[in-house]
Amino acid sequence: MADGTTWHSSDIDHVIVSEEQIRDKTAELAKQVAADHADAESILLVGVLKGAVMFMADFARALGRVGPPVELEFMAVSSYGQGTTSSGVVRILKDLDRDIAGRHVVVVEDIVDSGLTLSWLLKYLESRSAARVDVVALLRKPDALKVSIPVRYVGFDIPSEFVVGYGLDYAERYRDLPFVGVLKPSVYGRG
Numbered sequence: 001m002a003d004g005t006t007w008h009s010s011d012i013d014h015v016i017v018s019e020e021q022i023r024d025k026t027a028e029l030a031k032q033v034a035a036d037h038a039d040a041e042s043i044l045l046v047g048v049l050k051g052a053v054m055f056m057a058d059f060a061r062a063l064g065r066v067g068p069p070v071e072l073e074f075m076a077v078s079s080y081g082q083g084t085t086s087s088g089v090v091r092i093l094k095d096l097d098r099d100i101a102g103r104h105v106v107v108v109e110d111i112v113d114s115g116l117t118l119s120w121l122l123k124y125l126e127s128r129s130a131a132r133v134d135v136v137a138l139l140r141k142p143d144a145l146k147v148s149i150p151v152r153y154v155g156f157d158i159p160s161e162f163v164v165g166y167g168l169d170y171a172e173r174y175r176d177l178p179f180v181g182v183l184k185p186s187v188y189g190r191g
């Protein structure tokens with residue numbers, strides 16, 4: 001666009017977490033994880049596609065600078081159910097490529113909302129005999145506090161609003177925005 005903004009960043013009503021806040025918090029979380037896993041030979045990060053890709057890329061580099069060697073794995077899961085809420089019934093679309101037995105695993109999540117996806121995923125990873133499974137989530141919504149899942153590292157607690165950006169999408173768009181924000185109401189129903 002002529003004014004220098006992209007068409008889609010103009011769809012944002014307000015920013016919830018800025019690019020700078022994400023950068024600072026990512027470094028802070030990496031330091032905490034590095035300190036807690038100082039005895040690990042390496043850390044296996046498991047990113048949950050697609051939402052966690054941006055955070056995974058930045059977090060892995062931040063952790064690699066201050067902690068043990070980092071290895072990357074990805075899983076893709078889909079929760080049965082409709083629209084923007086999850087049902088807790090999870091289907092694996094892409095499984096781990098290798099054995100995680102005995103490994104220090106850190107699950108990298110974009111957002112924990114109801115916590116149902118994560119609680120399923122933690123049971124699954126534990127059943128694969130990881131030595132230790134921790135979770136780092138960039139964002140957490142208040143609903144997540146109702147379920148007892150141990151999200152050890154949380155970036156930001158945010159209001160219960162649907163957010164996009166930094167990996168998070170609405171109809172597959174806005175993942176590329178460098179910040180997390182709320183869409184203008186007019187955007188919904190447009191596609």
Ligand code: XMP
Binds near residue numbers: 085116161163
């Ligand atoms: P649960 O409820 O199982 O869901 O913790 C976690 C997954 O739901 C998606 N999710 C969102 N995606 N904006 C999004 O783009 C949101 O505000 C939002 N809230 C939940 C996301 O895929 C997450 O991994």
Ligand code: MG
Binds near residue numbers: 051
């Ligand atoms: Mg999504």
